[in-house]
Amino acid sequence: MKLEINPIGFLFTEVKKIPRHWSVSDAEGVIHLEKEFVEAAGDIEVGQDIVVIFLFDRSRRFTKDDLLQFPKNKNIKKGVFSICSPVRPNPIGMSVLHVLSIQGTEIGVRGIDILNGTPIIDIKPYVKDKYDCPSRPEEREKK
Amino acid sequence: MKLEINPIGFLFTEVKKIPRHWSVSDAEGVIHLEKEFVEAAGDIEVGQDIVVIFLFDRSRRFTKDDLLQFPKNKNIKKGVFSICSPVRPNPIGMSVLHVLSIQGTEIGVRGIDILNGTPIIDIKPYVKDKYDCPSRPEEREKK
Numbered sequence: 001m002k003l004e005i006n007p008i009g010f011l012f013t014e015v016k017k018i019p020r021h022w023s024v025s026d027a028e029g030v031i032h033l034e035k036e037f038v039e040a041a042g043d044i045e046v047g048q049d050i051v052v053i054f055l056f057d058r059s060r061r062f063t064k065d066d067l068l069q070f071p072k073n074k075n076i077k078k079g080v081f082s083i084c085s086p087v088r089p090n091p092i093g094m095s096v097l098h099v100l101s102i103q104g105t106e107i108g109v110r111g112i113d114i115l116n117g118t119p120i121i122d123i124k125p126y127v128k129d130k131y132d133c134p135s136r137p138e139e140r141e142k143k
Numbered sequence: 144m145k146l147e148i149n150p151i152g153f154l155f156t157e158v159k160k161i162p163r164h165w166s167v168s169d170a171e172g173v174i175h176l177e178k179e180f181v182e183a184a185g186d187i188e189v190g191q192d193i194v195v196i197f198l199f200d201r202s203r204r205f206t207k208d209d210l211l212q213f214p215k216n217k218n219i220k221k222g223v224f225s226i227c228s229p230v231r232p233n234p235i236g237m238s239v240l241h242v243l244s245i246q247g248t249e250i251g252v253r254g255i256d257i258l259n260g261t262p263i264i265d266i267k268p269y270v271k272d273k274y275d276c277p278s279r280p281e282e283r284e285k286k
Binding site (some may be wrong): 121 | 146185186189196207222231233265266268270
């Protein structure tokens with residue numbers, strides 16, 4: 001199945017040693033949005049967390065030998081669907097990043113575990129709890 | 144940019160009225176994994192939450208008129224990167240689902256906001272807090 005993917009932008013960072021996972025990262029970078037998507041980012045706010053979906057564009061191709069992999073510094077292999085490896089059946093990554101700044105096409109972010117130059121393919125609101133997303137009136141009443 | 148995507152499985156559900164978002168959903172379904180990926184799911188545990196990445200395979204194609212959209216039951220348009228709409232620049236969805244059962248190729252899940260028959264393209268561990276993912280010894284020491 002071929003999917004037509006158009007990056008909405010790219011992540012740039014000067015950090016050389018990228019942390020293993022966003023949950024343990026204080027590294028900073030900038031998402032440079034393609035101009036055509038600036039309007040779509042107009043409601044992102046400084047101080048907010050966002051879900052960033054990206055392509056593992058430099059990971060080697062997944063083979064059946066990668067179904068089980070050693071997590072970093074572990075001695076026991078685990079199924080790839082239970083670990084954060086960049087070598088996955090489909091090379092798609094997800095990180096939760098903290099928004100530091102927004103200026104035109106540039107979104108400054110903290111918490112990156114993403115290599116310099118990585119194609120970004122989506123940004124979504126980070127929903128931690130029920131009802132963080134705009135809800136229907138009847139759902140709000142149940143709250 | 145064309146990306147070769149191979150679904151790792153499909154989501155099936157008998158629920159007709161799919162809730163708007165996983166954070167407000169108690170609907171149940173089953174992820175039928177392709178046989179070749181069963182081993183990759185061997186460390187998923189009943190009772191765990193998982194991140195499920197999928198394709199919005201029945202959403203209409205995104206155009207520049209969709210940069211801003213009305214969230215459900217809201218009167219003000221918002222940028223698509225701040226809402227959970229299935230009409231996105233790249234048709235990729237993400238839900239956090241609760242694992243109810245695992246039997247061979249079938250993973251029973253609760254919390255679906257995913258249409259019956261949707262292609263699933265990745266499963267990742269759901270990291271709520273720092274250090275949920277296997278970490279390096281030096282990172283654990285900092286904890």
